[in-house]
Amino acid sequence: MGADDERRVTITAIAQEAGVSVPTVSRVLNGRSDVAPGTRERVEELLRHHGYRRRGSRGVRRADxxxxxxxxxxxxxxxxxxxxxxxxxxxxxxxxxxxxxxxxxxxxxxxxxxxxxxxxxxxxxxxxxxxxxxxxxxxxxxxxxxxxxxxxxxxxxxxxxxxTNWAGGLAATEHLLGLGHRRIGFVAGPPHLLCSRARLDGYRAALEAAGAPLDERLVQAGDFYHASGFAVGSALLDLDDPPTAIFAASDQMAFGVYEAVRQRGLRVADDVSVVGFDDLPEARWASPPLTTVRQPxxxxxxxxxxxxxxxxxxxxxxxxxxxxxxxxxxxxxxxxxxx
Amino acid sequence: MGADDERRVTITAIAQEAGVSVPTVSRVLNGRSDVAPGTRERVEELLRHHGYRRRGSRGVRRADxxxxxxxxxxxxxxxxxxxxxxxxxxxxxxxxxxxxxxxxxxxxxxxxxxxxxxxxxxxxxxxxxxxxxxxxxxxxxxxxxxxxxxxxxxxxxxxxxxxTNWAGGLAATEHLLGLGHRRIGFVAGPPHLLCSRARLDGYRAALEAAGAPLDERLVQAGDFYHASGFAVGSALLDLDDPPTAIFAASDQMAFGVYEAVRQRGLRVADDVSVVGFDDLPEARWASPPLTTVRQPxxxxxxxxxxxxxxxxxxxxxxxxxxxxxxxxxxxxxxxxxxx
DNA sequence: CTGAAAGCGCTTACAG
DNA sequence: CTGAAAGCGCTTACAG
Structure with missing residues (x-):
């Protein structure tokens, strides 16, 4: 957006090309209702095509x-x-x-x-x-x-x-599988979000590929925030047959899981592995530093x-x-x- | 900023009032150099006084x-x-x-x-x-x-x-003194910042009021980020006569101190009390949850x-x-x- | 629904 | 250093 866009079209040019008057283009631009549909369409097409943007008088540069x-x-x-x-x-x-x-x-x-x-x-x-x-x-x-x-x-x-949310979910789960975990809990994100679904599918795909059992009780959704990680983490750890690793679909939920782990007198990593998603700056500074999937x-x-x-x-x-x-x-x- | 400012002055009005031509006002507005100092001053004064802001032609509302x-x-x-x-x-x-x-x-x-x-x-x-x-x-x-x-x-x-940085520094330090601590380390912020100096002075004032000794080796500056909290915290804990409590001038540095404490096989709170400053959202979710000074x-x-x-x-x-x-x-x- | 006309707020040569 | 003139990009009545 430097000097290169000085040559932008004016409504005069658009009017000429559309074969209408300048005021008509102005009306289209301002969403006024009194323009014939056909005219409007033709003008809008040209505006779009030229990437028209309003300018001030003379050299008055518009705000970019x-x-x-x-x-x-x-x-x-x-x-x-x-x-x-x-x-x-x-x-x-x-x-x-x-x-x-x-x-x-x-x-x-x-x-x-x-x-x-x-x-x-x-x-x-x-x-x-x-x-x-x-x-x-x-x-x-x-x-x-x-x-x-x-x-x-x-x-x-x-x-x-x-x-690549799916690939991230896959990689995290494969990492835990590679460490010998078989019962891996998953703290999902809100199910209506595409990224949540992709992460979940990656998790499932990894389990399936490894021939590990897929226990639906091990999958519960949070809302990406701390508190839900704590709640879901607690629920997972209180299962009769609790997971030995928990993968959370956000770092914040992973920190919530940390809390749940500690509250039960267990240690992160030693007793329960935890993996997050995001790689927020604090992931590096948590104790222990969080294994996580980095989103750029x-x-x-x-x-x-x-x-x-x-x-x-x-x-x-x-x-x-x-x-x-x-x-x-x-x-x-x-x-x-x-x- | 709604309809109420339609009545804003134009450069024409300013020019009239200043007794100069419109182009001259325009030049002042655009910081052009070819305007006599006296004229410029007079026009600027009027622009300021009327709260002039550029407008487009006719009813073209400017961006707010x-x-x-x-x-x-x-x-x-x-x-x-x-x-x-x-x-x-x-x-x-x-x-x-x-x-x-x-x-x-x-x-x-x-x-x-x-x-x-x-x-x-x-x-x-x-x-x-x-x-x-x-x-x-x-x-x-x-x-x-x-x-x-x-x-x-x-x-x-x-x-x-x-x-109220000074009051915050005071309150945090008084809190630690109230818990019986006498050797309280302080991880200061960058010394050129006013807020850093105020927090430090609050810390000193509390010690002084309590008649606690002020050991300058217990005060070292970081840069508000994690890593410096870790570095300074480590240095403080490695002192011959280490502090029993550390007050960090930011939450992030406090988390760095957490790390330093743990790395030495000590426990936060039980062995070394830690207090932060800011009350970032993660303070509540750290383990242990961080005592800190909330900034609104x-x-x-x-x-x-x-x-x-x-x-x-x-x-x-x-x-x-x-x-x-x-x-x-x-x-x-x-x-x-x-x- | 559309255009010719008037006009607004501003800037840019140009002349002195 | 300053202004009279020209002009730009746009909008708003007005007329049909």
Whole structure:
């Protein structure tokens, strides 16, 4: 977004090409209702095609802005994504507007209005079901959208960036199997999230491949936060035939499991192996340091920003869905099965 | 920031009032050098007085934006502040632009340019020495500034919002003294930061008031991050006459101290009491849960946003410097001195 | 539903 | 250092 985009189209150019007057294009742009459907469509097509964006008079450069939307800002997760996006945005002279919509419809509407007023160049949505009407509205505004860590199977026309959750679930479980564990508990994430399901499937696939029994009582869902890890971890450890290892679908839940283990007078690693997912900064500093599956959150943010910026310039994206590699980081919370 | 600010001044009005032409005002606005000092001053004064902000043609509403600037986005800290600011901004229809300048001058210059392009309504600077030229530039742009957790003694003309660091340091140390500890180590923050110095002074004041000896070997500075807590904690514990309690000026350093304690085969609380500062979400989930001094980070963010928004509307601020109360949260990492 | 006209807020040469 | 003039990109009545 430097000097290279000085040559952007004006509504005058669009009007000419569409064979309509300037005011008509202006009306389409502002979502006024008094435009014939055919005209509207033709103009919108051209606006989209040229990647039109409103400009001020003469050399008045518009603000270059990019919207980064979370459901909530209460996870240590969020700041990693922000870092990645900000990094790329900053370098490109694009500001990163961070919002939390709390899955609340009035909040979402408010946000959409704000977004429109600030004429954002692109939107990055993190782990969210952006409801279809919002999508439609964004399309009308001609704002490119990229989804990070898609909540559900993303629409094919919206680029998405995720991590290889299935492979991560597989790797973590194989690691525990390799240490001799056979009864491996799984603290899943919320079942409606795609990433949760992929991690769970990876866990199952590893067990199956190893010919280990799949005991459904060993699988229970949490909500990614500490408390649920503690609750589910406790439930698993209180089973008649408790697991010797527990794989949690988030680091925070893994720390909750730590607590559950300790509360029972057991030791992490020595008595119960624990593996997490995310590799938050604190994983390295937990005691014992947590074995976990690393998600490249900063890189995901970076890629999302680059993608949405390129989209904004009218460039084509090669792959609409990208998954960045996860990586198993072995530390001290996992050990050979006690005999 | 709603419909209420439609009536803003234009440069035409300013020009008239200043008795100069419109282009001259435009030049002042754009920081062009070819304006006589006297003229510039007069025009700037009027711009400031009327709270001028650039507008597009006709009814083109400008983006309502607020800049939140960190040195770095690598602390779990940051997200708490962001939450507070976003919360207030969102409700007011104002977008929160988050940046990290990494105390890097090119990065800062870049940011300033971006800020100017996006015509931000206000700037919230977190724990930073915003160098004087930057301040001067912001003033020229007529952008209100609020500092959160000021790095140094803030200029009297810049409102600042902090926490009662001194009182927090005092409370934590008194707590440990009350548990019978006399040799209390202190892992300080970076000495150039005001908050570090205040916490340290609180620690000293408590010792002094209790008539406890002040051993300077028991005070060593870290950088607020984990690793330094581990390093300093280790050094303190390796002293000939080690402390029975360690107060760290950040939660992350406190967790580093946990590691140092464990590495020596000692137990937190039972053998060495540990107290932190911040009350990050993970403090509750550490094992043992960390006794710490709570900083109301979200509230600090909220107040900063409200303040900068009010400043932007030309309102007067009652108190230029506010400190929100810290609070000692006693959990399980502190215990009576072992005999 | 659409365009010709007027106009807004601003900036950029140009001249002095 | 400053202003009169031209002009840009857009929007808003107004008329049909």
């Amino acid at each position: 802005l990019l919207d980064l939307v979370f459901n909530d800002l209460d996870s240590p997760w969020a700041v990693e994504i922000i870092r990645g996006v900000e990094d790329v945005g900053h370098a490109a002279g694009v500001g990163t507007v961070v919002s939390a919509i709390h899955s609340h419809s009035t909040s979402t509407r408010q946000w959409l209005q704000n977004l429109q007023a600030r004429a954002s160049d692109g939107v990055i949505v993190v782990t969210s079901h952006l409801i279809p009407p919002v999508h439609a509205q964004l399309r009308r505004l001609n704002v490119p959208v990229v989804v990070v860590d898609p909540a559900g199977v993303p629409a094919t026309d919206v680029p998405s960036i995720g991590a 959150l900063v890189e995901m943010g970076r890629l999302a920003a680059r993608t949405v910026l390129r989209l904004g310039q009218g460039e084509e994206i090669e792959a609409p869905r990208v998954e960045l590699a996860t990586e198993l980081v072995v530390r001290d919370s996992s050990a050979a099965r006690p005999r | 934006l607020l800049d939140l600037v960190f040195n770095d986005l690598d602390s779990p800290w940051a997200v708490e502040i962001i939450r507070g600011v976003e919360d207030v901004g969102h409700a007011a229809g104002v977008g929160t632009v988050v940046s990290a300048i990494h105390s890097h001058s090119t990065s800062t210059r870049q940011w300033l340019q971006n800020l100017q392009a996006r015509a931000s309504d206000g700037v919230i600077v977190v724990t930073s020495h915003l160098i004087p030229p930057v301040h001067a530039q912001l003033r020229r742009l007529n952008v209100p500034v609020v500092v959160v957790d000021p790095a140094g003694v803030p200029a009297t003309d810049v409102p600042s919002i902090g926490a 980070l979200v509230e600090m963010g909220r107040l900063a946003a409200r303040t900068v928004l009010r400043l932007g509307q030309g309102e007067e601020i009652e108190a230029p410097r506010v400190e929100l109360a810290t609070e000692l949260v006693v959990r399980d990492s502190s215990a009576a001195r072992p005999r």
